[in-house]
Amino acid sequence: MAHDGEWKRNERPQFPADPASYKILDEIGMGVSATVYKAVCLPKDSAVVAIKSIDLDQSRADFDTLRREAKMMSLLSHPNILNAHCSFTVGRRLWVVMPFMSAGSLQSIVTSSFPGGLSEPAIAMVLRNTLLALSYLHNQGHLHRDVKAGNILMDSNGSVKLADFGVSASIYESHTSQGLSRSSSSPLMLTDVTGTLYWMAPEVIHSHRGYSFKADIWSFGITALELAHGRPPLSHLPPSKSLLMKITKRFRFSDYEIEKHNDNSRKKFSKAFKDMVASCLDQDPSRRPTADKLLKHSFFRNCKGSEFLVRSVLLGLPCIEERFRRSKASAASAVSGGGEDGDEVQECKRERRISGWNFNEDMLELDPVFPSEAVQLRTESGELSCGGTDESGSNLSSPMAAAAAVEGHLDREAMVGTLVVLRRSLEDEIQKVDYLIGLLGLGFGGEETSKREEE
Numbered sequence: 001m002a003h004d005g006e007w008k009r010n011e012r013p014q015f016p017a018d019p020a021s022y023k024i025l026d027e028i029g030m031g032v033s034a035t036v037y038k039a040v041c042l043p044k045d046s047a048v049v050a051i052k053s054i055d056l057d058q059s060r061a062d063f064d065t066l067r068r069e070a071k072m073m074s075l076l077s078h079p080n081i082l083n084a085h086c087s088f089t090v091g092r093r094l095w096v097v098m099p100f101m102s103a104g105s106l107q108s109i110v111t112s113s114f115p116g117g118l119s120e121p122a123i124a125m126v127l128r129n130t131l132l133a134l135s136y137l138h139n140q141g142h143l144h145r146d147v148k149a150g151n152i153l154m155d156s157n158g159s160v161k162l163a164d165f166g167v168s169a170s171i172y173e174s175h176t177s178q179g180l181s182r183s184s185s186s187p188l189m190l191t192d193v194t195g196t197l198y199w200m201a202p203e204v205i206h207s208h209r210g211y212s213f214k215a216d217i218w219s220f221g222i223t224a225l226e227l228a229h230g231r232p233p234l235s236h237l238p239p240s241k242s243l244l245m246k247i248t249k250r251f252r253f254s255d256y257e258i259e260k261h262n263d264n265s266r267k268k269f270s271k272a273f274k275d276m277v278a279s280c281l282d283q284d285p286s287r288r289p290t291a292d293k294l295l296k297h298s299f300f301r302n303c304k305g306s307e308f309l310v311r312s313v314l315l316g317l318p319c320i321e322e323r324f325r326r327s328k329a330s331a332a333s334a335v336s337g338g339g340e341d342g343d344e345v346q347e348c349k350r351e352r353r354i355s356g357w358n359f360n361e362d363m364l365e366l367d368p369v370f371p372s373e374a375v376q377l378r379t380e381s382g383e384l385s386c387g388g389t390d391e392s393g394s395n396l397s398s399p400m401a402a403a404a405a406v407e408g409h410l411d412r413e414a415m416v417g418t419l420v421v422l423r424r425s426l427e428d429e430i431q432k433v434d435y436l437i438g439l440l441g442l443g444f445g446g447e448e449t450s451k452r453e454e455e
């Protein structure tokens, strides 16, 4: 087994970067490309640690990105941010050794013990701590890019930390010209699509336009709903459809309320909570508040101390090893179809849906769409559409809807007809934009125009 000496030197020195120094005790979590273990560090008096073992062949971030983020994170220091002790490679896996947060993630807590969601005072406490971490990160020029309950960890004393910086990025770094672009509203904007779909801001999905700190604020708003309802909005839909809804229907807090109403399980929330969430879920990133501003929101005014979280959330909670064993067992029975308890199977499917899907551009093209779903994409006139236009007025949804229909094996001839109509409407849009550019006297050179058309 090989380990990476150079990496070792750049990180906190007190924990050995050597797999032989650790004894694995139990499996406590599983993400898309990683398994998390409870372990002890033998030369450190068997101090308990968590080890996240990331499969480098499956990870959405490449090795260099992970290494860069680890270096970057080792420079950050905040009580609400979980820093790794050290990280090193073990064969084709990256081991990230971190403090053991004995209550695990909020996602695991909510799924196992609060399927209907946490109380508002508990949500406020968790979110306030998360905001403190985000405010620090943003002020240091970093985006987290994967804010969700699965990445908010809690310790037995009720302390809350934001973790998992596998896809975080520095807005000030200039190393990835590919992932950064300039725009008029902000000097540097990120353009690579990363994060987890249900929590992803619309502008991240439209990544060619660029996004910045406010993308974390959107995910923060989704996380608030996740803590309040036990799952993120739209997670009952297949990912492809959630994506379509988000970029075409301009998903708002009220949509979620309607969705819950239809479920006959509507939960009452305070005006302050609704207002706070709605401000985070503004489609226009510039209208979303900053983390600093959100901290001053009335929802966070009377936050209780961490003892409150211990009493109201952690008391009676099964240990993390036990919770993981149970969720694994119910996942296995759901897969084999042998589960006897229908609710448990549903719960397990839900869990897998939430934590088991990461968005990337390939997936957008390849995600299987079920025939019934594709049919729903048709309007009454028979054309493929999901509500039409995005902020810029261009019909971005339709090519995806078309792709979805192809996946759903709809009538190919009808599809070709639809695609021809679509093409024509795109040409119209280009003409309109060119006309406006001409009117405003902002003529581009030929090369520039064709580049824009291509985009």
Ligand SMILES: Nc1ncnc2c1ncn2[C@@H]1O[C@H](COP(=O)(O)OP(=O)(O)OP(=O)(O)O)[C@@H](O)[C@H]1O
Residues within 6 Å of the ligand: 028, 029, 030, 031, 032, 033, 034, 035, 036, 050, 052, 098, 099, 100, 101, 102, 103, 104, 105, 107, 108, 150, 151, 153, 163, 164, 196, 320, 355, 358
């Ligand atoms: N430092 C830690 N201490 C205790 N438990 C942890 C720690 N890190 C992770 N876990 C547990 O392991 C689970 C899986 O974590 P992981 O970061 O791999 O996945 P995720 O964030 O849920 O999914 P994704 O792969 O999409 O990031 C978490 O939900 C949490 O319960």
